[in-house]
Structure formats: C-alpha cells, structure tokens
Amino acid sequence: MTDDVVITGAGAVIAVEDAEAGLPETVRSRGARAERVTRLVLGAGGAALDAAGLVATDGPARPRVGVVVGTAFGCFLTNDAYARRLDMGAAAASPRLFAATVSNAAAGELGIAYRLGGPAVTLTAGTVAGTAALGHASDILRAGRADALVAGGADATGLGLKVWSMSGGFAPGAPPTDAAAFVVLETAAGVQRRGGPVLGTILAYALGFGDREEVAARALADAGVGAGDVVRSVATSSHLLAAGGPHALRSALANAPRGGLVLVVDACPTGHAAALVARAA
Amino acid sequence: MSARLAVITGCGVVSPLGAGVGAFWDGLVAGRSAVASIRRFPAGDLAPNAAAEVTDPSLDDPDRAGAFALGAAREALADARLDVAAVGPARIGVALGTTLGGMQLFERWIATGDASGLASVPYYAPATRVARAVGCRGPVVTAQLACASSTYALALAADWVRAGRADVVFAGGTDLLCRFVVAGFNCLKATADRARPFDAARRGLVLGEGAAVVVVEDAEHAARRGATVHGRLLGVGAAGDATHMTAPDREGRGAARAMAGALADAGLAPDAVDFVSAHGTGTPYNDAMEAVAIGRVFGPGRVPVNSIKGAIGHTLGAAGAFEAVMCLRVLAEGTIPPTAGLERVDPACAGLDLVHGAARAHRTSVALSTSSGFAGANAALVFGRA
Numbered sequence: 001m002t003d004d005v006v007i008t009g010a011g012a013v014i015a016v017e018d019a020e021a022g023l024p025e026t027v028r029s030r031g032a033r034a035e036r037v038t039r040l041v042l043g044a045g046g047a048a049l050d051a052a053g054l055v056a057t058d059g060p061a062r063p064r065v066g067v068v069v070g071t072a073f074g075c076f077l078t079n080d081a082y083a084r085r086l087d088m089g090a091a092a093a094s095p096r097l098f099a100a101t102v103s104n105a106a107a108g109e110l111g112i113a114y115r116l117g118g119p120a121v122t123l124t125a126g127t128v129a130g131t132a133a134l135g136h137a138s139d140i141l142r143a144g145r146a147d148a149l150v151a152g153g154a155d156a157t158g159l160g161l162k163v164w165s166m167s168g169g170f171a172p173g174a175p176p177t178d179a180a181a182f183v184v185l186e187t188a189a190g191v192q193r194r195g196g197p198v199l200g201t202i203l204a205y206a207l208g209f210g211d212r213e214e215v216a217a218r219a220l221a222d223a224g225v226g227a228g229d230v231v232r233s234v235a236t237s238s239h240l241l242a243a244g245g246p247h248a249l250r251s252a253l254a255n256a257p258r259g260g261l262v263l264v265v266d267a268c269p270t271g272h273a274a275a276l277v278a279r280a281a
Numbered sequence: 282m283s284a285r286l287a288v289i290t291g292c293g294v295v296s297p298l299g300a301g302v303g304a305f306w307d308g309l310v311a312g313r314s315a316v317a318s319i320r321r322f323p324a325g326d327l328a329p330n331a332a333a334e335v336t337d338p339s340l341d342d343p344d345r346a347g348a349f350a351l352g353a354a355r356e357a358l359a360d361a362r363l364d365v366a367a368v369g370p371a372r373i374g375v376a377l378g379t380t381l382g383g384m385q386l387f388e389r390w391i392a393t394g395d396a397s398g399l400a401s402v403p404y405y406a407p408a409t410r411v412a413r414a415v416g417c418r419g420p421v422v423t424a425q426l427a428c429a430s431s432t433y434a435l436a437l438a439a440d441w442v443r444a445g446r447a448d449v450v451f452a453g454g455t456d457l458l459c460r461f462v463v464a465g466f467n468c469l470k471a472t473a474d475r476a477r478p479f480d481a482a483r484r485g486l487v488l489g490e491g492a493a494v495v496v497v498e499d500a501e502h503a504a505r506r507g508a509t510v511h512g513r514l515l516g517v518g519a520a521g522d523a524t525h526m527t528a529p530d531r532e533g534r535g536a537a538r539a540m541a542g543a544l545a546d547a548g549l550a551p552d553a554v555d556f557v558s559a560h561g562t563g564t565p566y567n568d569a570m571e572a573v574a575i576g577r578v579f580g581p582g583r584v585p586v587n588s589i590k591g592a593i594g595h596t597l598g599a600a601g602a603f604e605a606v607m608c609l610r611v612l613a614e615g616t617i618p619p620t621a622g623l624e625r626v627d628p629a630c631a632g633l634d635l636v637h638g639a640a641r642a643h644r645t646s647v648a649l650s651t652s653s654g655f656a657g658a659n660a661a662l663v664f665g666r667a
Binding site: 061063066067071072073074076079082083084086087089090091093094095098099100101102103104105107108109111112115116117118119120121122123124125126129132136139140142143145164167168169170206207208209210211214218270271272 | 326327328371374375380384387388390391392396397399400402403404405409412413417418419420421422423424425426427433437440443444446460461464465466467468469470517518519520521522523524525526527534535538542546654655656657658659
C-alpha cells in the first residue's frame with residue numbers, strides 16, 4: 001500500500017430524465033443514443049468528474065484516469081428486449097440491441113465521452129457491487145495502476161426487470177428505482193500535486209459473503225478503529241440497488257463533522273456483503 | 282507494491298476438448314479443434330451454426346454456466362489439495378467472469394414461461410453458486426469486461442491476495458452457448474464456420490463454451506501447507522480503448538496499455554517475456570489490432586505468440602481463464618500449443634512469431650496473456666514459472 005486514497009468529487013442521478021442535465025453537449029448526445037443504465041452512469045460519473053475538476057471531452061485517452069462501475073443487473077433491460085425479439089426467430093435478432101448486451105457498455109461509453117484510457121472495469125456482486133467498485137478502485141490506486149478513477153454504482157429499472165423479479169428472479173427489500181452514484185477517487189499525493197478538492201479519505205473496505213456484521217468488523221479492524229469511533233454508521237438503501245452504497249457514502253460524508261469517521265455497511269439478499277470506512281475532510 | 286505474492290496452486294477446466302486439464306492440454310498440443318455443427322439446441326435458423334460445444338452429459342444442467350463453473354472449481358480444489366475448513370471460510374474468495382450467466386434459463390422463461398431457476402439468471406449467479414458449494418465467506422465478485430471478463434477475474438484475485446483480503450481465491454470464468462449469443466454474433470456478421478486466428482483467410486469468430494478456474498493463493502500460505510505451485514501471477518493490467526463500443530482501436534493502444542501495465546505491475550521489462558497468449562478471435566479487426574499492439578509492446582517477431590480459439594472457439598467470459606491455464610501448462614512443460622486453424626499467416630500479422638502447424642518446444646519462464654472485449658475493454662496477466 002503506497003498512499004492514501006481520497007475522494008475528490010461526487011455525483012448522483014436518481015431519475016433517468018435528469019441524467020443529462022448539466023453535461024457537456026458531446027456527452028449529452030452520446031447519452032441520448034444510449035440505454036438507460038448508460039445514461040445514468042454518464043450523468044452521475046460526469047457530475048463526479050466535474051466536481052473533481054477532471055472533465056476532458058476531447059483529445060487522446062488519458063492513460064492514468066479510469067473507471068470502475070458496479071452494477072447488480074447491468075444491461076438487463078437490453079437483454080430482455082433483445083431476447084424477446086429473438087424469440088420470434090433468428091431473423092429478428094437486432095444487432096443494435098445485441099451490441100449493448102454487455103454490462104460494461106456504460107463504462108465504455110463513459111470512457112469514450114470523458115477520454116478515460118486507464119483501467120475500465122465493471123463488477124457485479126448483487127446490489128453490493130457499487131461499494132465493491134469503490135473498494136476495488138482504492139486497491140487499483142494503492143497498487144499504483146492509476147492516478148484517478150471515477151467509481152460507483154448504477155442500476156436501471158423498468159418493466160422487464162420488474163416482471164423477472166416478481167417471477168422469482170430477485171427480491172429487493174423495497175421497490176427498486178433508477179439510480180447512479182459515483183465518486184472520483186485519487187491518491188492523496190496526486191490530488192495534492194494538482195490542487196484538487198478533498199471530500200474525504202477511504203481508510204479501509206471489506207467484502208464478504210453471508211455475514212454483514214463480520215464484514216463490517218473486518219473493515220473497522222483494517223482501518224484500525226473501533227465501532228465506537230464511528231460518528232455515522234449507515235446501512236444502504238436497497239431500493240437504490242448498486243447505487244445504494246456509494247450514495248450512502250456520499251450523503252454520510254456530506255453530513256459528518258470535520259474529520260468524523262463514517263461506516264457504510266452494504267448487504268444483498270444474494271449473500272454478498274461489503275463495508276467501507278471513510279473519514280470526512 | 283505489496284510484499285505478498287500470488288501463486289497458482291490448482292487448475293480445473295470443463296472444455297469442448299474434454300473434461301479436465303489433461304484432456305484440454307492434450308487436445309491443444311495435438312492441434313485438435315472441437316468446432317462442429319451445433320447439436321445441443323435448435324440451430325436450424327442460425328447461420329453460421331458452427332461452435333465448440335461441451336459434450337459431457339453429466340453437465341446437462343439448466344444452469345449450464347453455473348454447472349460448468351462448479352465442475353472446474355471442483356477440479357481446481359482437488360488439484361490444490363485444499364482443506365477449506367483449515368484455510369477458514371472468511372479467508373476464501375471467488376472471482377469469476379461471465380458474459381451470459383444464466384442466459385439459458387432466461388431464454389427458457391421467455392419461450393415457455395418456466396420460471397424455475399430465475400434467481401440464477403444474473404451474471405453474479407455462477408460465482409454465488411461456487412461460493413455456496415465451496416463454503417466461502419470471503420470476497421465474491423463477478424468481473425464484467427465482456428470478453429476480457431475472466432482475465433480480469435484473475436486480476437481481482439491477485440489484488441485480494443496481495444492486499445491480504447483473502448488467502449485463497451477461486452478465480453476464472455464460465456460461459457455457455459445458447460441462441461441468444463450465437464444469433465447475436467451472427468447478426469453482427471462477426472462469425473464464421475471455422476475459426477482461423479491470424480490467417481489470411483479468416484472471416485470471423487466461432488463461439489465456444491465451458492469454464493476454467495484456478496486457485497490463486499498467497500505464496501506464504503501455499504508454502505506453509507506444502508502446496509504444489511503451478512506458477513506465479515506476477516502482474517495484472519487493464520485499460521480502456523475509449524474509441525468505439527464494438528470495434529477495437531485499430532492502433533491497439535488500449536491493448537498495449539493493458540499489456541504494458543501488467544508488465545509494470547510485475548516489475549518486468551518486455552524482453553523478460555518468453556511467450557504471449559493472444560486474444561486471437563479470428564475476426565479481421567481483432568487480429569490485425571493485436572498484431573499492432575503486440576508489436577508495440579514487444580517489437581516485431583521477438584516473442585512466440587499463439588491463440589487457442591481455433592481449438593475451443595471463443596468462450597467469451599471464460600476465454601482469459603482458459604488461456605491462463607494454458608499459459609501455466611506452457612510454463613511447466615516448455616511446450617507452446619499450435620494455433621489451430623492457422624495455415625497461411627495474414628501479411629498484416631506477419632510481424633508476429635505465430636506458433637502454428639505443430640506445437641513448439643520453447644523453454645518459458647514468463648508468459649503474458651492478453652484479452653480484449655466489447656466497449657473497449659482490455660486486460661492482461663503476467664505469469665512466471667513456479
């Protein structure tokens with residue numbers, strides 16, 4: 001581990017209709033052609049990059065700036081639309097839809113829009129994927145494989161996901177909604193060099209399967225703090241799916257006193273669990 | 282850089298060349314191709330309809346990708362001679378890649394209304410199934426980098442081991458053949474009847490299916506329990522093209538960045554590498570891009586290169602894991618399998634020293650595997666001999 005990982009920007013979108021508000025024109029036009037989850041990622045990721053002062057929409061891809069997206073269901077709605085057409089026979093298969101049936105489409109679009117040539121990673125771990133993405137981004141930065149990463153979680157909801165869920169596919173705690181929440185993570189040394197803002201510091205994270213309390217205890221132990229040191233402990237909002245963890249972190253840091261410790265505990269009915277410890281700036 | 286080192290102590294595969302690492306390796310070295318007309322599901326309206334299917338009837342499970350992953354994980358577990366209880370469930374993780382997950386169950390639901398098994402549809406489901414079967418309580422994550430997914434799953438595993446988040450990780454990938462994917466690549470006009478990586482007459486990819494899983498373990502942990510080490514996972518890298526959603530960057534810049542990043546992570550110079558496992562899909566654009574990218578990193582013709590997609594097809598989210606197992610066998614055996622289907626090298630790829638026609642004896646200390654996928658995803662791994 002070579003350096004502290006700090007948060008230098010944050011952005012969130014809760015309604016897809018608001019996703020393109022405030023984005024540069026080139027990004028808005030990409031979003032207009034994209035599927036729902038990609039629009040959410042462009043909106044929240046773009047807002048986080050803007051807040052961090054790291055927007056670039058032309059020029060060569062930046063090799064040390066990348067993206068880590070966490071998503072529970074990714075391109076599910078596109079899969080559903082493509083598969084229903086295909087059910088009418090192979091001649092009905094849509095190349096436009098099939099090309100978007102990859103969960104990393106949103107990371108790819110964000111990378112093209114904002115010239116991100118560093119690691120381009122998408123992860124799923126049920127609804128814990130957003131918190132897992134933040135944790136993995138911090139590992140990449142500490143390993144020295146990037147200088148800045150826009151990381152977070154996003155999921156798009158719609159009729160296809162709802163019908164599948166109600167048919168036994170997935171049982172969220174509350175009716176899910178569209179959401180994306182992203183932050184920009186950088187090494188402390190890197191942001192100090194460029195003079196960017198600092199909203200907080202990631203101290204530790206942990207991932208596990210089956211026991212959220214055990215995972216939270218591991219994250220606290222890795223951070224070298226006790227449960228009593230935490231000023232804001234938040235469980236995620238399950239209706240925000242993979243955006244829940246990053247959204248909870250963003251809100252907790254904004255509301256914590258200066259220097260206060262924040263614990264985010266994230267769990268999914270699938271068994272996936274994650275916890276993250278951060279210190280407010 | 283962490284002081285902890287990731288090593289590989291177990292391997293398992295379910296491949297179109299047969300069950301188990303032995304059948305897979307023997308088929309590769311012999312230059313066999315498992316590509317044939319699709320037989321397992323209705324394919325009369327699919328053109329082309331060639332693919333490399335897994336034919337083992339014991340794996341006829343509605344959750345085909347999950348069954349493949351579990352079969353490969355069980356072989357890897359036995360190969361590693363792991364005692365899960367002794368390791369401790371909280372110290373064991375699962376990192377898999379897939380591009381289709383339980384798509385066969387989803388297709389069945391849409392076609393017939395059969396809702397059984399719908400919880401196994403999402404991409405996270407195969408990793409969840411393996412985690413439950415193994416009894417793991419550590420990190421469980423599924424990498425989603427299209428055709429570079431399982432390459433990156435091994436990168437995740439290396440990061441967890443090196444950062445002390447786990448002592449043992451089952452890492453790999455799984456994917457299946459179904460109408461969803463065959464019709465999809467067909468309608469993109471990306472497929473052919475025969476996979477011919479880097480050949481002047483190549484016309485497209487041929488799909489395959491199966492799973493490959495390796496046990497990534499902390500080196501000291503492996504030494505303490507007296508495990509056999511198959512190889513070291515020395516470096517990982519990833520990079521986005523940031524150019525196009527389906528076509529690779531013609532200049533190979535993203536793939537070159539991923540390879541250079543993996544070498545930097547390993548602390549090695551390009552001339553330390555003795556062998557490169559290419560993505561080598563057999564599509565005109567991919568193979569030409571890779572020739573440029575590999576040339577950028579290693580220089581023209583300096584290092585032997587192969588592709589195994591002529592033998593087992595393009596197994597998508599499992600491809601990088603299959604190639605990792607092949608690299609580990611190359612390191613152990615000093616033999617590079619030939620590129621099945623390659624007869625006449627495309628002049629655009631002539632800068633590569635392509636192994637074809639027959640296996641090549643080649644003492645190999647360091648191997649690099651590179652993968653690329655839709656949305657401009659690239660990932661690379663560097664392996665060292667045990």
